[in-house]
Amino acid sequence: MKLEGKAALITGAGSGIGRAIARLFAAEGASVLVAELNEETGKAVVGEIEAAGGRASFLRTDTSREEDVKDAIAATVEKHERLDILVNNAGIGGPTHTWDQVIAVNLSGVYYGCLHGVEAMRGQGSGVIVNMASMAGLVGFTVTGLPVAFGSASGTAYIAAKHGVIGLTKQFALGGAPEVRVNCICPGWIETALTQPLTQAQPLLEWALQGTPMGRLGQPEEIAKAALFLASDDSSFMTGAPLIVDGGWTAR
Numbered sequence: 248m249k250l251e252g253k254a255a256l257i258t259g260a261g262s263g264i265g266r267a268i269a270r271l272f273a274a275e276g277a278s279v280l281v282a283e284l285n286e287e288t289g290k291a292v293v294g295e296i297e298a299a300g301g302r303a304s305f306l307r308t309d310t311s312r313e314e315d316v317k318d319a320i321a322a323t324v325e326k327h328e329r330l331d332i333l334v335n336n337a338g339i340g341g342p343t344h345t346w347d348q349v350i351a352v353n354l355s356g357v358y359y360g361c362l363h364g365v366e367a368m369r370g371q372g373s374g375v376i377v378n379m380a381s382m383a384g385l386v387g388f389t390v391t392g393l394p395v396a397f398g399s400a401s402g403t404a405y406i407a408a409k410h411g412v413i414g415l416t417k418q419f420a421l422g423g424a425p426e427v428r429v430n431c432i433c434p435g436w437i438e439t440a441l442t443q444p445l446t447q448a449q450p451l452l453e454w455a456l457q458g459t460p461m462g463r464l465g466q467p468e469e470i471a472k473a474a475l476f477l478a479s480d481d482s483s484f485m486t487g488a489p490l491i492v493d494g495g496w497t498a499r
């Protein structure tokens with residue numbers, strides 16, 4: 248049990264990567280606050296964790312609203328008298344979203360979490376933040392002949408926001424040290440609701456697999472294990488760093 252007795256707040260934990268992180272952290276002994284926009288999926292994840300013998304609660308949270316993020320942090324501190332772990336995971340993507348929407352959730356939401364999370368953790372003398380960046384925070388995407396969203400306003404905003412998340416990670420790591428460690432994960436293509444349009448369209452899937460030396464999509468649980476490493480003392484000398492878990496995409 249690597250997180251025994253820890254209080255963890257995970258945004259966007261109703262689906263995909265956030266759900267896998269919430270389930271793993273609870274299995275490792277943490278009390279988890281599922282901070283999620285979608286009430287139905289958020290509560291369902293709490294039910295899954297409780298059914299497995301873990302501790303979790305739900306708070307409807309829109310991370311693009313600073314007050315919501317502050318409330319989620321305050322709710323964790325009120326319940327556990329501490330916030331040990333904050334995972335800024337909530338994110339959106341795809342052509343149905345505008346530039347402003349993607350920046351609001353994927354960049355501003357992470358900023359609010361880091362700002363108020365570091366403040367709360369410094370006050371208590373310790374804490375760990377894990378931000379969900381992306382391989383799209385390290386490189387741009389060249390796509391020819393395929394109807395993917397990366398050339399659109401939404402796709403460009405996604406690239407810009409994820410590059411920004413790595414910048415936020417470095418800046419808040421400097422501000423939080425030595426008490427608070429702040430790192431981020433750069434996943435590659437992971438099989439979740441977010442990437443469903445990709446996995447359902449054969450040419451897109453082939454493009455993603457061809458660019459991934461491991462030759463397959465990653466699973467949310469594989470990202471959750473990286474998050475556990477960053478949230479636990481196993482990474483005790485690590486701060487301000489991106490951890491790449493992309494099946495080799497950015498090694499090309």
Ligand SMILES: NC(=O)c1ccc[n+]([C@@H]2O[C@H](COP(=O)([O-])OP(=O)(O)OC[C@H]3O[C@@H](n4cnc5c(N)ncnc54)[C@H](O)[C@@H]3O)[C@@H](O)[C@H]2O)c1
Pocket residue numbers: 258259260261262263264265282283284285288308309310311336337338339340352356379380381382433434435436437438439440441442
């Ligand atoms: N799936 C991938 O291939 C991949 C790759 C790199 C990075 N990521 C990042 O991982 C994170 C999780 O993505 P996922 O693939 O699990 O997607 P997902 O769609 O399965 O889960 C995202 C969750 O965030 C929630 N959410 C969306 N907007 C929110 C808001 N404003 N406030 C609170 N919750 C909100 C959604 O309701 C959903 O439950 C995102 O930041 C995404 O950009 C995903």
